[in-house]
Amino acid sequence: MRLGAPMTFDLDRVLIEDECRSSDLVERVLAALPAGVPTEFVADGREAARPAPDAADAFAAGKRRLVLRRRRGAFLMGCPAASNKFACCGYLVLVLASNCPMDCSYCFLQEYVADNPGLQIFTNYAEAFTELDRVARDAQALPLRIGTGELADSLAFDRMTRISADLVDYFAGRPNLTLELKTKTAEIDNLLTRDPKGRTLVSWSLSPERVFRTSEHRTAPPEARLGAARKVLEAGYKVAFHLDPIIAYDGAERDYARLIEQLGDFIPPARLSFISLGGLRMTPSLRKRARERFLADPMLVGEDVLSPDGRYRTFTPLRLRLYHRLREQISRIAPALPIYLCMETPDIHRRLMAESPLPPAHLGATLARA
Numbered sequence: 001m002r003l004g005a006p007m008t009f010d011l012d013r014v015l016i017e018d019e020c021r022s023s024d025l026v027e028r029v030l031a032a033l034p035a036g037v038p039t040e041f042v043a044d045g046r047e048a049a050r051p052a053p054d055a056a057d058a059f060a061a062g063k064r065r066l067v068l069r070r071r072r073g074a075f076l077m078g079c080p081a082a083s084n085k086f087a088c089c090g091y092l093v094l095v096l097a098s099n100c101p102m103d104c105s106y107c108f109l110q111e112y113v114a115d116n117p118g119l120q121i122f123t124n125y126a127e128a129f130t131e132l133d134r135v136a137r138d139a140q141a142l143p144l145r146i147g148t149g150e151l152a153d154s155l156a157f158d159r160m161t162r163i164s165a166d167l168v169d170y171f172a173g174r175p176n177l178t179l180e181l182k183t184k185t186a187e188i189d190n191l192l193t194r195d196p197k198g199r200t201l202v203s204w205s206l207s208p209e210r211v212f213r214t215s216e217h218r219t220a221p222p223e224a225r226l227g228a229a230r231k232v233l234e235a236g237y238k239v240a241f242h243l244d245p246i247i248a249y250d251g252a253e254r255d256y257a258r259l260i261e262q263l264g265d266f267i268p269p270a271r272l273s274f275i276s277l278g279g280l281r282m283t284p285s286l287r288k289r290a291r292e293r294f295l296a297d298p299m300l301v302g303e304d305v306l307s308p309d310g311r312y313r314t315f316t317p318l319r320l321r322l323y324h325r326l327r328e329q330i331s332r333i334a335p336a337l338p339i340y341l342c343m344e345t346p347d348i349h350r351r352l353m354a355e356s357p358l359p360p361a362h363l364g365a366t367l368a369r370a
């Protein structure tokens with residue numbers, strides 16, 4: 001991909017739930033759909049999102065089948081990674097879509113949405129605003145951070161859906177809520193048309209060039225992500241980064257150090273909101289699935305061990321060493337920047353930060369204000 005060029009994701013077809021025919025979102029998507037992509041109306045979009053029985057790789061096939069349907073359940077939920085075993089950041093997740101057109105070899109969605117891999121976008125997403133109103137009222141003055149980038153990339157299809165504009169406008173008027181849009185794209189054009197009034201943070205998951213090349217298929221190159229981050233920062237958005245998953249390959253220390261330097265070259269470090277760190281972790285079934293789908297991926301065959309939480313992780317001394325190096329490097333360019341760990345135990349947190357993790361609500365409020 002040329003730096004800054006719009007990303008296009010190939011779609012085999014678009015399936016639209018009958019009852020959504022007249023929704024605004026369907027109109028927008030159909031107007032922006034590349035010529036030649038067949039569309040079809042279906043009675044129940046949930047069925048259309050199931051794995052294709054005849055596909056050699058049903059998960060990959062799901063990533064090329066866009067399903068526009070009504071969401072039946074709640075939009076807002078706790079982060080799926082939250083657990084009392086981990087130091088938790090108090091993140092809330094807004095589910096406006098499911099699955100992602102990019103294909104990172106380590107992605108947990110390979111397991112998490114294996115039973116319904118169709119790319120789903122929920123046409124009734126505006127109903128989420130009622131849930132958010134309630135949460136904002138109940139939380140009173142407590143700042144909350146709410147993201148759309150857990151079960152989908154927040155911006156992958158934004159050129160077609162323009163959902164980000166509605167979200168940014170909604171959050172602009174909610175002083176105790178912060179929206180986090182998390183992405184591996186450079187799809188920021190719609191964001192640049194809005195004034196977030198300090199209430200939207202855009203975050204990028206960032207990996208060294210080598211990981212991008214071997215493992216982050218169809219994502220924007222790291223430099224394009226950094227360039228997009230600089231543009232949204234200049235347009236009034238907050239900006240943060242997730243170094244996640246951190247992978248311990250030969251040369252990783254040098255590559256991650258270079259990545260932090262590069263980050264500091266693109267974004268004035270004092271203007272960053274936070275950086276999160278998270279080591280590669282995989283349940284046994286995700287690891288098996290990922291290794292089957294990406295046979296030659298060198299990032300999936302590191303020195304990992306099964307940890308007490310049932311996930312394979314990089315051997316702890318090696319993982320901690322990388323965390324320490326990264327923390328030192330980040331502190332060098334941004335001494336006061338909040339850094340937090342994702343899906344690590346309080347013990348690992350203490351060994352890295354020399355202090356106990358903050359309670360989730362406290363850390364959540366700190367990150368929402370950052």
Ligand code: SF4
Binds near residue numbers: 099102107152219
């Ligand atoms: S960009 Fe994120 S959601 Fe999409 S495949 Fe990669 S890790 Fe998964």
